Amino acid sequence: MHTGDPTLKDRLAWPYDKRGSYSVKSGYYWSHSRNIDHCRQSNWLVPIPSTLWKIVWKLKVPPKIRTFMWRTLHAALATMKNLYIRRSSLSPICPLCNSNDESIEHLFLFCRWVEVVWFGGMLNLRPHPLHVSSWANWIVQMGDSETGSIEVRINRLSYIAFTCWHIWKSRCDFQFNNQVIYPSRVVAAISRSVSAYQDFINRLSFPSLLNQPNLGDEVQWSPPNQGVIKINVDASWDASVGGGFMGVVARDENGRFLAASRLRVKATGATMAEALAILHGCKLGVRNGWNSICIESDSFDAISCLRDPAKKGSWDAFPILRKCYRLRMAFQACRWSWVPRLANSVADFLASRKCREACDQIWVHRPPSSLVHVLCNGGLPCPP
Structure with a gap:
């Protein structure tokens, strides 16, 4: 046929x-x-819901970390077990603990030093092997829609992505550069990365007015309403030293100088430093017995969290901002206001390294000589 x-x-x-x-x-x-x-x-690759993929590509992390998470979920990371399966390694054993195969789950969740990182981080997690069937299922569980709103889930998974990225970097530094791993340093590095990226996103979301051509003289400090004391605050932060300076200046409805301070600040990120500056401004108002105040800052993230208590913002700044929010009860009226940096020039000058004054100084009624010129540039009255 x-x-x-x-x-x-x-x-x-x-x-x-x-x-x-x-x-x-x-x-x-x-x-x-x-x-x-x-x-x-x-059973090597667990099917992942399409909703989780959508969240992964919306994570508040740099693009390289999103791609990195995609690789972990596809089991495409060069762990010792994956290399052994592909006949590119003589052993699947973890090079750090030498007791278990270095699978994706072991690398990120169950290695002894990694457990310290998860518990010491913001989420205080303690993953248990009996509760984790696979890496993909654990990620699905952490991004489950029943555990919070979409924003909460994205923030949680974003922190997890940063943590995984630093775990992998530390593991590779140990494997290839013989660098000892200190879990506390890894936790600190994760905190710095989260804060720095959030600050970067905030600057993109609320761009500086410096580059807008037609603002002219409108971008400047403006006096508050009658009977209100305006307290401008700002902070600088240097990642290499884990700290910086904060500057606070208070003026009345006529623009007259009332008080100012410049203090050294220790913080894990720029947002935390800004929150500490706001807290110091509130305490300055309490010490001087002012009834009505307006706190002005050029930190959009901090002011947004104070205006909307439901927002938590940066994890390291959140407890400080809650203290600020509670301190508002010490005044008859307390308002939070965001301003561009040009309208916050005096506090910005005090917080900058260009300020010649020594740190940990508080001035009342009479500003230092280096600050008089900055105050006068705004055309406002200042003590001789």
């Missing part, structure tokens, strides 16, 4: 294309379907 046309010559045909012609696209889909089927049969 013949099949086909016997007058035609036989030819090669690609069975996964309706025209019988091979293409890179059809070859890719064929290979992909084989890998998925193999992974499902071997």
Whole structure:
């Protein structure tokens, strides 16, 4: 029995294309379907809901960390176990503890030093092997819609992504550069990364008015309403030393100088330093017995959290901002206001390293000589 046309010559045909012609696209889909089927049969790759993928690509982390998380979920990370499966390593054993295979789950959740990092971080997690069937399932559980709003879930998974990134970096530094791992330093590095990226996002979301051409003289300090004391605050932060300076200046409705201070501050990030400056401004108002105050800052993240107590913002600044929010009860009226840096120039000068005055100084009624020129630049009255 013949099949086909016997007058035609036989030819090669690609069975996964309706025209019988091979293409890179059809070859890719064929290979992909084989890998998925193999992974499902071997329980190596757990199917991930599409909702989780959408959250992964919306994480508040740099693009390289999003891609990194994508690789972990696809088991595409060069752990010792994955290398051993691909015959690129002689052993699957973890190079840090030398007691278990270095799988994705062991690397990020169960290695002894990693447990300290998770518990010492913001989430205070203690993953247990009995409660984690796979890495993908654990991520799905942490991003479950029943554990909070979409914003809360994204913030939680963003912190997890930063943690995984620093765990992997520390592991590679140990493996290839012989660097000893100190879990407390890893926790501190995670905190700095989270704070720095949040500050970067805030600057993009609320761009500086310095580059807008038609603002003219409108961007300057403005006096408060009658009977209100305006307290401008600002802070600088240097990641290399883990601290900086904060500056606070208070003026009345006529622009007259009332008090100012410049103090050294220790913080894990710029947002925390800004929060400490706001707290110091509130305490300055309490000490001087002012009834109505307006706290002005150029930190959009801090002011947003004070205006909306439901927002938690940066984890390290949140407890400080809660103290500020509670201190408002010491005044008859307390208002939080965001201003661009040009309208916060005096506090910005006090917080900067350019200020010649020594730190930990408080001035009442009479400003220092270096501050008089900055005050007068705004065309406002200042003591001689």
